[in-house]
Amino acid sequence: MSDKKSKDAAGDAPEHVLPTAPTEELAADDIASSAHGESSDANAEKIIDTLEQLLPGVLEIAEATNGAADVNRKSAAALKKGLDQVKVQAEALNDASEKSAVLASRVMIGAVSALVISVFLYGFIAFQLASRVTQVDSMLVAVSKRIVQMNSALNTFEQLRSSIGQLAVTQAQFSDRQMLLIEAVSRSEVSTRSLAKEVPDLAAQQVGVKTDQIATQVSSLSDDLASQGTIVSTLTKSVGALGQQMKSLEAQVSNVKKLNADVEALIALERENYLDVLQRQVAVEEARQAEGKPVEPEPAPSVVVYPYISVSK
Known part of the structure; x- marks a missing residue:
């Protein structure tokens, strides 16, 4: 390549240094042209x-330029490839972010819907529980009224028992007095018979007077017996009325037992329902904690729990 350039330079140089004078002056200027040709040859050499000395540097510069162009081309290809990879990764990241946003929105919608359903369910259960508790409260009020009535009936029964005890004591005293009266009458009959046989008529009159006195006492005792009979009849009526009251009281006690059994069954059912509500509430709180949501404070209890009252006969 250097030889070709040198030949081109050598071939071009005489063309520039050739004289352009007309042909008629060539003969006169042969000496000048020969001298000028020698100087031109020296300049060409x-x-x-100089070109041969500069040619290796130019070649090195050309090779360096070609290498830089190759490096630039390779770096441009690598940069384009990297940009393509970055673009692909950015598109994948955008797709993943869109999918995660859609999934998060779906999860949020599901959680909100589940929370709304649980709130409605909890409100419905609380309303049912409050109505049941109100029914239990009214039943307990009715049971307390029945218990008060039973207590008053038991007090009446105790008073009747005390009256029957007093009547028994009075009847015992009356039987004792009756036995004494029978003994006195028998003694008076014996004494009358003995006096009728042994004493004279005056003594018989005195005995008659005493007999009249004894008859008077017997009549007064008969009056006492009649009054006692009246008392006994009234007590018999009272005992009959008491028997009827006892029968009605037994019927009320049986009704109270049935009501107590119903109340116990209802209370057991309400306990189970309340336990179910508590378990569901605990499950909802655990789900909220698992999702990372703050735990809401428990509301104040609006259900009044009544103690169990056992009614004994």
Whole structure:
């Protein structure tokens, strides 16, 4: 390549240094042209030498330029490839972010819907529980009224028992007095018979007077017996009325037992329902904690729990 350039330079140089004078002056200027040709050859040789010295540097510069162009081309290809990869990764990241946003929105919608359903369910259960508790409260009020009535009936029964005890004591006293009266009458009959046989008529009159006195006492005792009979009849009526009251009281006690059994069954059912509500509430709180949501404070209890009252006969 250097030889070709040197030849081109050598071939071009004489063309520039050739004289352009007309043909008629060539003969006169042969000596000048020959001298000028020698100087032109010397200049051409100098130029060729200079070009030969500069040619390796130019070639090195050309090779360096070609290498830089290759490196630039390779770096441009690598940069384009990297940009393509970054673009692909950015698109994948955008797709993943869109999918995660859609999934998060679906999860949020599901959680909100589940929370709304649980709130409605909890409100419905609380309303049912409050109505049941109100029914239990009214039943307990009715049971307390029945218990008060039973207590008053038991007090009446105790008073009747005390009256029957007093009547028994009075009847015992009356039987004792009756036995004493029978003994006195028998003694008076014996004494009357003995006096009728042994004493004279005056003594018989005195005995008659005493007999009249004894008859008077017997009549008064008969009056006492009649009054006692009246008392006994009234007590018999009272005992009959008491028997009827006892029968009605037994019927009320049986009704109270049935009501107590119903109340116990209802209370057991309400306990089970309340336990179910508590379990569901605990499950909802655990789900909220698992999702990372703050735990809401428990509301104040609006259900009044009544103690169990056992009614004994």
